Amino acid sequence: MIKNVLGGLAAVLLTLALIVVARTLMVSYDLMEVDAVERHAFDADRATERLSEGLTYRTISHEAPEDFEAAEFEALLEFLERAYPRIYSELEFERVGDYTKLYRWEGSDPDLKPGMLIGHYDVVPVEPGTEQEWTHPPFSGTVAEGFVWGRGALDDKAGVLSSMEAVEYLLETGFTPQRTLYLAAHHDEEVGGFDGAARVSELLEERGVELEFLVDEGLPVAEEVLEGLETPIAMVGMAEKGFLNLELSIIRDGGHSSMPPQRTTIGDLSTAIHRVKDNPMPGRFDDLIKTTFEPLAPQLPFLYRMGLANLWLFRPLIERQLSTIPHTNAALRTTAAPTIIEGGIKANVLPAKARAIVNLRIHPDDDIEAVEAHVRSVINNDEIQVRRTPPSREPSVVSDTDTRPFQDLRRSIKEVFPGVPVAPSIFIATSDARHFRNLTDNIYRFRAIRARPEDQSRIHGTDERIGVENYLEMVQFQIRFIKNSTS
Ligand SMILES: [Zn+2]
Known part of the structure; x- marks a missing residue:
């Protein structure tokens, strides 16, 4: 019985491997070949x-x-x-x-x-x-x-x-x-x-x-x-990407730092910034970044080519890989970077107010409205005010x-x-x-x-x-x- 199951599994894997390799070899790319032209003889x-x-x-x-x-x-x-x-x-x-x-x-x-x-x-x-x-x-x-x-x-x-x-x-x-x-x-x-x-x-x-x-x-x-x-x-x-600056701010009663409450302005603001960072907008692999890689495919090593020819299988893997490199990640999605943080004036006083600016670079498939809504929803804390600060521009x-x-x-x-x-x-x-x-x-x-x-x-x-x-x-x-x- 076990032997049959393993045999069946091996057959499925083998078929899958054959499909992957066949697709890699069969895929054809539209490569424009141009005739050589003579160099112009300027001085x-x-x-x-x-x-x-x-x-x-x-x-x-x-x-x-x-x-x-x-x-x-x-x-x-x-x-x-x-x-x-x-x-x-x-x-x-x-x-x-x-x-x-x-x-x-x-x-x-x-x-x-x-x-x-x-x-x-x-x-x-x-x-x-x-x-x-x-x-x-x-x-x-x-x-x-x-x-x-x-x-x-x-x-x-x-x-x-x-x-x-x-x-x-x-x-x-x-x-x-x-x-x-x-x-x-x-x-x-x-x-x-x-x-x-x-x-x-x-x-x-x-x-x-x-x-x-x-x-x-x-x-x-x-x-x-x-x-x-x-x-x-x-x-x-x-x-070209668009951009948007969002100010996140929180106001609450201050107090002495010797008896801190469960939640503080700085603590909540930090959590909000973390949530924005940990929940990026989705990657947009189907569009521009795919058209970037396709013309390169014939020159790429076999493994890369295999990935590109079999996106039905490897897309999540490729997306994860691209997301780890700052410049491909920036090409893949709307990015968010906290650039300013303020709060507190004295070492033993809990600040009543804390604020941060998050600078967002908007992918052409997103827009200002959608990005702002995304940020609000991942922060998920009504006490944090989210406000646009100019300038901003659509992609x-x-x-x-x-x-x-x-x-x-x-x-x-x-x-x-x-x-x-x-x-x-x-x-x-x-x-x-x-x-x-x-x-x-x-x-x-x-x-x-x-x-x-x-x-x-x-x-x-x-x-x-x-x-x-x-x-x-x-x-x-x-x-x-x-x-x-x-x-
Ligand atoms: Zn320039």
Whole structure:
């Protein structure tokens, strides 16, 4: 009898294993193969020199407006005019806000909706006291050891200048777009973009412009993402998370700490924070994160591939695994982080009031309303007041992959980075693109920057730099994308 049961169990397990392996081997992936294209012969030295000079302007966005150095912004705008003479003689341009520049390259077909490339040339300050830690001074634009060094090399002067380089080159070669193309170089992204991007967006809306697509800074060509994955991955941000700050507060009679009651304000507040942490919003595996992994599958080690091909069986396991890593967890769900806690003024007095702020980053499948309701319900304590504190913002729509602009973007990436999978992903940070939701749903957040995990700390940190060869790839990419998307 026992033998029969075991035999039956073995047969079931064997069948299951066969199904799992068969599905792994049979699944086919939609991999776009593109023909090799010749590299465009723009002047590489000149492009590198111009990036180097661009990094010498101290176009810093400070938190305190009185620290703003207008002369540096003026100097950078003058530099652009000197560096890109064809753009300034053949395109329309205007100043928007205080120091933002908007360019319009008229296409030959007025029936096509315009495309738009945006970026920002303001940078974050160098943290006082860290200047000496830089291998080359942060505003020197030094070209050495195969890199261009300086604040803005990654975020985002290389983005702005590589698009201008591409347009200048295409003008030199006599290219005319069919689709009108806008370019914008914003000056205040690091402090919210309210004078730059927000005004450009308003202005275009007033003029009745609807965009076919918008490309902004965002995710990179990521190298060494997963163990066992040989190729880099070009990640494209298809959506941006929203955010919400909730204040949790509790008021109760205070008293002497020598005779504490069962429950105290600090005790209850701590419990509430714990409950929020221990009961996260559900993971959203079916959407963006799945589309991120699918294009990678053919290159993944067998075990990963087996998991992806058999989500019916392995989904809970994969979700649990992704939830343990901060950046995949952030892509998977709405996250909650307590950022401020206050209560108490004296060591022997029970505080009558305690409060905390929880900062929530909202996944595109959730919204502010649902997140707030979730937090209230997991806290499950009527004495804790839950209140929204501004600012808050809903998550963006998720841009479609099934559109001409996305296919153009994917093609252009593959033309410049052969064999590199393109993975639609979620952008965890925020950028100026959020100001353009009124003009198009096709917003893509991508820079052709090769980034290794250790480069993360260079963005807004010490020793920001970009490889010279990689910068030239960025220019190649911009040329390919402009050609593919406007003709
Ligand atoms: Zn940036």
